[in-house]
Amino acid sequence: xxxxxxxxxxxxxxxxxxxxxxxxxxxxxxxxxxxxxxxxxxxxxxxxxxxxxxxxxxxxxxxxxxxxxxxxxxxxxxxxxxxxxxxxxxxxxxxxxxxxxxxxxxxxxxxxxxxxxxxxxxxxxxxxxxxxxxxxxxxxxxxxxxxxxxxxxxxxxxxxxxxxxxxxxxxxxxxxxxxxxxxxxxxxxxxxxxxxxxxxxxxxxxxxxxxxxxxxxxxxxxxxxxxxxxxxxxxxxxxxxxxxxxxxxxxxxxxxxxxxxxxxxxxxxxxxxxxxxxxxxxxxxxxxxxxxxxxxxxxxxxxxxxxxxxxxxxxxxxxxxxxxxxxxxxxxxxxxxxxxxxxxxxxxxxxxxxxxxxxxxxxxxxxxxxxxxxxxxxxxxxxxxxxxxxxxxxxxxxxxxxxxxxxxxxxxxxxxxxxxxxxxxxxxxxxxxxxxxxxxxxxxxxxxxxxxxxxxxxxxxxxxxxxxxxxxxxxxxxxxxxxxxxxxxxxxxxxxxxx
Numbered sequence: 001x002x003x004x005x006x007x008x009x010x011x012x013x014x015x016x017x018x019x020x021x022x023x024x025x026x027x028x029x030x031x032x033x034x035x036x037x038x039x040x041x042x043x044x045x046x047x048x049x050x051x052x053x054x055x056x057x058x059x060x061x062x063x064x065x066x067x068x069x070x071x072x073x074x075x076x077x078x079x080x081x082x083x084x085x086x087x088x089x090x091x092x093x094x095x096x097x098x099x100x101x102x103x104x105x106x107x108x109x110x111x112x113x114x115x116x117x118x119x120x121x122x123x124x125x126x127x128x129x130x131x132x133x134x135x136x137x138x139x140x141x142x143x144x145x146x147x148x149x150x151x152x153x154x155x156x157x158x159x160x161x162x163x164x165x166x167x168x169x170x171x172x173x174x175x176x177x178x179x180x181x182x183x184x185x186x187x188x189x190x191x192x193x194x195x196x197x198x199x200x201x202x203x204x205x206x207x208x209x210x211x212x213x214x215x216x217x218x219x220x221x222x223x224x225x226x227x228x229x230x231x232x233x234x235x236x237x238x239x240x241x242x243x244x245x246x247x248x249x250x251x252x253x254x255x256x257x258x259x260x261x262x263x264x265x266x267x268x269x270x271x272x273x274x275x276x277x278x279x280x281x282x283x284x285x286x287x288x289x290x291x292x293x294x295x296x297x298x299x300x301x302x303x304x305x306x307x308x309x310x311x312x313x314x315x316x317x318x319x320x321x322x323x324x325x326x327x328x329x330x331x332x333x334x335x336x337x338x339x340x341x342x343x344x345x346x347x348x349x350x351x352x353x354x355x356x357x358x359x360x361x362x363x364x365x366x367x368x369x370x371x372x373x374x375x376x377x378x379x380x381x382x383x384x385x386x387x388x389x390x391x392x393x394x395x396x397x398x399x400x401x402x403x404x405x406x407x408x409x410x411x412x413x414x415x416x417x418x419x420x421x422x423x424x425x426x427x428x429x430x431x432x433x434x435x436x437x438x439x440x441x442x443x444x445x446x447x448x449x450x451x452x453x454x455x456x457x458x459x460x461x462x463x464x465x466x467x468x469x470x471x472x473x474x475x476x477x478x479x480x481x482x483x484x485x486x487x488x489x490x491x492x493x494x495x496x497x498x499x
Contacts, residue, residue, distance in 0.1 A: 001292075001362065001390075001445050006216065006438075006498040007042025008035060009060070009396065010450040012072050014475045017414040020095030020105040022475060024198040025074025034481060036209045038490040039499035043206060044214035044447050046396060048072065048199070048289070054156075056468040057102045060218045060296065063147065063225045066140040067286055068195035071109045076199055079129055083116040100473045116194070117187050133193045139281070140226075145188035146174070147226035149181040160241050161228045167241055168231070199289065207258070207291070214341075214447075215290030217282070219297045220247050228264060234271050234278055235264040236306075245306045248314035252347060257304070258314030265306050266321075272323050276330050283335060291339065293296055298342035298361075299352045301327065328359050341390060345369075355412035360388070365443065367434050368394045368404050372414045381420070382441050393434040393452045396462040397407070400451040401431045403458035431455040432488070439496035446498070453478050453489055 010258040015022025015031060035043055049062035050069045059069075093108055096302065120126075134141060147159070154162055165173035178185060188360070206213055221227045223243055228235055236245040243264040251258040271278065286293055295301065302324045307317040332338055341455075342356055344363035356363060370380040385391060393401050399408055406427055418424050426432050431452045438446040451460040451461065454476060463471045493499050 003443055004042035004496075004498045006446045006448065006493055007040050007044060007212070008450050008453065009044040009392070009447050011046040011396070011472075012048065012452070013472065014462075016097075016476065016478050017074075018095070019075060020093070020108060020485060021071060021100045021102075021120055023072045023074040024195075025076050026387055027478075028202050030478075031211055032202075032206050032211055034486065035211050038486050039493045040211070040489075041498075042212045042214050042292075042445070042447065044294075045216065045290075047216050047218060051100055051101055051102075051222050051472075053106065055222070057100075057472050058463075059472065061222055063151075063222060064140070064144050064226070065217075065221050065225075065227050065282055066137075067144050067192055068199060070113055070191040070195060071196050073113065073191070073198060075109075075110070078112070078116050078194065081197075083119050083194070084112060088112060088115050096475075097477050098475050100394070100475060102473075108171055113191055113194075114187075117190050117392070120190055121183075121186075129197070129296055130190070130193050133196065136187055137192070137196075138488055140285070141189055141192060142185075143230045144226040145185045146178060146181065147229055148188045149184040150177060152184060153177070153181060158224045160223070167229075172289070203289065212291045213289070214292045214294065216294045216296060217286055219295060219300045220261065220265070223262070223264050234267050234274070236267050237264065243309045246309050247300070248305050248307050248317060249304050249346075250317055251391075258317070260307060260311065260314040265304060266322075268322050268327075272441075276327055279327070280331065280334050282383050283331065287335065287339065292341065293339060294341040294343055296343045298344055298356075298363075299346075299348055300354045302355055303452075325380075328355060332359060345395075362388045362445075364395075365389050365391045366394060366398065366400050367391065367437055368401065368449050369411045371409070373412070375416055382437050385441045385443045387442055387444050389443050389445075391438045391441045391446045393431070393438055393448050396449070397465050399458060400449065400456050401434045402427055402452075402455055403461055405430045407458050427457075428455065432492075435489075436492060439492050439498060450476060453485060 010031065012028065013022045015027040017023050017025065017027055029207065032043070047059040047062065047440055048068050049059065049064055050058055050067050051057045051062065055061035075084060079086050079089065095104065145450055150159070150162065150166065151157070160167060166177065203213060232241055236243060238244045245265050246261065247263040247265050248260040249258055283293065301322055303319050303321045305314065305317045306320045307314050336359070338359060340361050342363045343362050344352065345366065346357065365380050367380060370378060370382070372378065375381050394404070398404065405414070421433060432455065435448055435452060438448065451474070460474050462474055
């Protein structure tokens with residue numbers, strides 16, 4: 001990140017695929033080839049952890065901070081590795097080309113995965129690479145696999161409502177269910193083996209093409225997760241293992257009641273006692289998958305908004321300080337290069353800026369936020385950028401540039417944009433005008449959502465925060481990346497010294 005470069009933001013699920021959802025198969029490799037042809041240096045993705053329809057399929061809401069999402073496993077590669085037969089893929093399923101139908105896809109993919117597991121189980125001798133994977137990842141894999149098996153046994157009940165001896169992880173109870181659920185536990189280990197086997201091959205291919213993989217870590221984890229079940233002491237839980245304090249953000253200009261996320265907050269005193277072992281382990285695990293990591297809601301590592309679990313809104317909360325100096329010193333020693341980026345959008349206080357500066361952690365500048373009133377003094381307007389940041393045209397939580405321009409920008413916003421660029425811009429050209437502003441920026445690194453490269457509108461938005469329907473579904477098709485699009489992106493990347 002010390003040289004001028006550019007990259008593309010695209011989640012795996014948005015890739016083309018005949019199986020209803022983007023996955024770790026051929027289209028992912030084709031996308032790396034596209035990045036290489038257009039002189040891009042980085043591919044940014046959203047979290048790859050398991051998603052759940054009960055949590056609106058959000059990659060930021062998972063039952064594990066370590067596991068990979070089985071529905072991202074590519075079926076064709078399972079045929080190549082001998083876990084499926086080609087005839088297993090022949091079916092009458094039809095999927096939408098440009099949207100993910102998670103209910104349909106999940107049912108279809110797990111049908112194939114179950115067939116692959118039957119093939120795997122029929123072999124008396126397991127592959128050496130499977131045994132090696134299970135051994136190396138046992139520190140999270142065994143508990144995760146048992147957690148999923150127990151969720152199925154108890155018909156999806158939240159772990160805090162399981163029989164107390166399993167809720168509290170009594171050894172005799174765990175030994176009993178591990179034996180009783182051995183087949184299902186093995187199945188979950190196998191799914192994780194398949195995922196990481198495919199992911200590691202893609203990572204090698206991407207890095208061999210000099211493309212940096214840029215991942216994302218949500219600061220908080222779900223209460224109903226293997227992480228909280230196995231590490232209750234590092235979260236603020238009561239004697240019944242239920243949260244007594246949860247996360248959110250206070251009221252602001254956008255919400256009079258704030259945002260009540262509901263995730264359990266960390267017990268930072270206990271994390272300090274353990275020298276932040278859980279966090280170090282989590283970062284290390286992610287750095288095996290990615291070259292660079294964004295910490296979502298970074299300000300929560302300095303101080304966080306804590307709300308009583310009984311509250312209905314985030315109004316009655318309080319700020320709680322984190323032992324951030326001890327935390328950052330420990331992380332810096334463990335990971336000397338500290339390949340972290342801070343998600344620092346919203347209201348960021350001087351203490352957060354001080355931490356970012358002290359540890360040389362770059363933040364984010366989003367051009368879609370640049371053209372509000374008093375734009376000339378704002379941090380997002382190009383003339384106020386700094387080298388040590390990442391400039392985005394927009395993020396996965398924003399509309400696309402064209403969608404913003406056509407649906408959200410006020411007349412005053414548009415006029416300020418026209419005044420700043422010195423010209424009137426049409427909807428067809430607005431995305432590329434934003435890309436040009438990003439490319440011209442003094443910032444060393446810029447990231448562009450693929451939707452903006454394709455000049456797509458509101459229909460291609462990835463996520464609408466605080467809504468639960470229609471998110472995380474957008475996909476592009478092969479024919480949308482034309483030679484003209486490639487040529488224009490490559491030319492602009494070279495013109496502004498980012499190749």
